[in-house]
Amino acid sequence: MSASIYSNSQFTDSPYGLKLQRTITATGTTSITDIPAGINRVYAIVIGGGGAGSTQTTGGGGGGGAGGYSAGWTYISTSVTVGTGGTGTATAAAGNNGGSSIYGMVMAGGGLGGQNSAAGGPAAGATPGTGNTSAISYTGAPNAGNQTIGYAGGRSGAGVSSGGSDGSATVTGTVTANSGGRGLICGGGGAAGTAGTGTGGAGGTGDFYAGGTGTSGTGITFGGGGGGAGYTSVGANASANNGGNGGSGGGGGGAASTAGTAGSGGNGVVYIYY
Numbered sequence: 001m002s003a004s005i006y007s008n009s010q011f012t013d014s015p016y017g018l019k020l021q022r023t024i025t026a027t028g029t030t031s032i033t034d035i036p037a038g039i040n041r042v043y044a045i046v047i048g049g050g051g052a053g054s055t056q057t058t059g060g061g062g063g064g065g066a067g068g069y070s071a072g073w074t075y076i077s078t079s080v081t082v083g084t085g086g087t088g089t090a091t092a093a094a095g096n097n098g099g100s101s102i103y104g105m106v107m108a109g110g111g112l113g114g115q116n117s118a119a120g121g122p123a124a125g126a127t128p129g130t131g132n133t134s135a136i137s138y139t140g141a142p143n144a145g146n147q148t149i150g151y152a153g154g155r156s157g158a159g160v161s162s163g164g165s166d167g168s169a170t171v172t173g174t175v176t177a178n179s180g181g182r183g184l185i186c187g188g189g190g191a192a193g194t195a196g197t198g199t200g201g202a203g204g205t206g207d208f209y210a211g212g213t214g215t216s217g218t219g220i221t222f223g224g225g226g227g228g229a230g231y232t233s234v235g236a237n238a239s240a241n242n243g244g245n246g247g248s249g250g251g252g253g254g255a256a257s258t259a260g261t262a263g264s265g266g267n268g269v270v271y272i273y274y
Contacts, residue, residue, distance in 0.1 A: 018273035023270075023271055024080050024103075024272070025267065027049075027267050028081065030079065030080050030082070031078060032076075032079065035076050040075065042076055043071070043272075043273040044074055044104060044270060046071070046108045048067030048068045048099065048109050048110040048111065048124050049067050049085040049267050050065070050066050050067045050230070051066075051085075051096070051097050051098045051110065051113035051114065051164065051187075052095035052097075052114070052251075052263065052264050053262035053263045054093065054167075054262055055089060055090055055091060055095075055254070055255040056193070056257065056258070057092040058169075058171050059171050059191075060167030060169070060175075060198070060225070061167045061262055062095075062121065062155075062165065062191075062254050063180050063189050063190050063203070063228065063251050063253050064098070064112070064188045064228070064252045064263070065113075065122045065129065065163045066187050066228055067098050067111045067266075067268050068123065068128075068135070068138075068152060069137075069138075069160050070106050070137070070138035071106065072105070072138060074104030075104050075105065076104065077103055080101075080102070082267065082269060082270055083099030085246060085249075085268075086252065088245070088262035090255065092116075094116040095112075095113025095121065097111070098110030098249075098251075098265045098268070100268075109125060109127040109129070110128050110265075111128070111161070111164070111249075111265060114167070114190075115155075117169070118190065118254075119132070120187060120188070120190060120254075121187070122153065122155045123154075123159055124161060125141075125161070129152065132155040133145050133146070134163065137151035137152050139151060144157050153181045158182045158204075160183055160185070161184065162183035162204045164181075164228070165178035165181065165187060165189055167191040167193075167201075167256075172195050173196045175192040175198045175199070176198075177200050177223070178201045179202040179204065179226075180201065180203045180204030180226075182205050183206065185206065185229070185231050185247075185250055186205065186211055186230075186250050187203070187204050187228045187251040188225055188227055188250070188252045188265075189204070189212070189225030189227075189228075189244075189253045190225050191214070191223050191241070191243060191260070192214075192223035193259075193260075194220065197217070198217070198218075198219075199223065200214025200223045200238050200256065201225045203229060203235035203246065205229055206229030206231075209247055210229055211228050212228075212235035212238060215239065215240060220259055222256065223241055224239060224240060225263070226238050226253045227245045228247065228251040229250055230247020230266045231247070233247035236263065238253050242260045242263070243262045244263045246264070246265045248268070249269065250266045251263075251266075252264045252266075
């Protein structure tokens with residue numbers, strides 16, 4: 001005989017049985033002045049913005065890394081900052097980084113954009129990563145390097161927040177780019193910009209939501225990478241040679257050559273419980 005906790009009317013799927021009181025999705029800094037008197041500590045879940053995919057003159061750009069995930073008790077604060085996802089562009093350069101989010105003592109970094117090459121960007125931990133490497137997480141779990149699994153995955157690495165995958169620098173023949181890392185919040189897929197048949201990598205598949213699919217076809221007008229799955233939403237599918245946008249906190253997909261526009265990272269979000 002078995003029983004489900006979800007059939008128990010006394011069970012609540014929230015931290016410590018607390019009630020979700022605030023969901024802040026507006027990016028930038030917002031004032032919070034209406035927490036009742038006498039409540040001095042709250043529990044917060046904080047997610048940073050995802051990095052944008054990159055665009056390259058030839059070949060495919062890399063996917064952006066996912067924003068960080070942090071959670072914990074904090075003193076109350078009169079302001080909260082939600083990081084904006086990095087904006088994808090059609091300019092040959094590294095993708096824009098996502099913005100960090102913070103409430104009180106709980107903070108999460110923004111994911112790095114795809115690099116100024118075919119390489120993807122790493123996920124963020126409590127702060128943004130650097131190069132191919134993620135950052136230390138709020139749990140104290142160490143950072144992760146290139147293609148390494150971690151609480152925050154490195155470039156192309158899986159994790160609670162995962163890294164964006166590499167695009168392909170090959171410009172002729174049949175090319176399939178890599179999919180973003182798996183996780184709770186996921187990195188974007190790499191792009192394939194080839195004169196032959198190119199297939200962009202899918203965005204990373206999340207625990208609850210799917211990553212976007214890459215496109216496939218002949219010539220550089222195809223091969224965009226899909227957006228990474230977000231904390232509360234799916235990653236967007238690529239379109240032609242354009243990368244898909246990340247879900248909430250997810251990384252954007254890479255673009256196939258400068259004929260395409262890289263996907264933008266998903267915005268962060270903050271939840272407050274008491």
